[in-house]
Amino acid sequence: KIISMYARGMSTREITGHLRELYGIEVSADLISTVTDAVIDEVTTWQNRPLEAVYPLVFLDAIRVKIRDEGLVRNKAIHVAIGVRADGAKEVLGLWIEQNEGARFWLRVLNELKNRGVEDILLAVVDGLKG
Incomplete structure (x- = not known):
């Protein structure tokens, strides 16, 4: 509780x-x-746990939630990476609190996933990015 x-x-x-x-x-x-x-x-x-080497599918998205920050409750974006393993099971790869969602931020997330052992993502699904 x-x-x-x-x-x-x-x-x-x-x-x-x-x-x-x-x-x-x-x-x-x-x-x-x-x-x-x-x-x-x-x-x-x-x-910071190690991850699998290959995820056929990774979803990158954000949700808005209320978070206590410096004694105040504020609306913040929680960014989530959800990987789908080869056996079809879904796994939350990580959560990040960041003000803005954009290509630079997601590149940083993907680099972090690489540093944690991910070698290949066959398809990444991200909304709101140009190109």
Whole structure:
């Protein structure tokens, strides 16, 4: 529940108050920070994991979500790369938060995927790019 509230943009103090109100338990802001920091470490490990060498199909797109940023909840673009493996299974290759979506950004993403082990993408599907 803590991670869910944190992901929705609630501050550690708001989460503490919410848990007290809902469940009648006292949880310190430090404990909330410890839990969220542990998850951030896991996300970083996942974001940097090795990938397969070949993806026949990769979708590159963005969705807009509310994110807590410097204590404020703001609308941000989450860019996602979804690869389809040779066996047909889909795999989220990575997530990136970036203000603008464009050719330079996606080139940087593709270079990152290459650095993580991707050698070939047979077809990349990207909307909104020229050419």
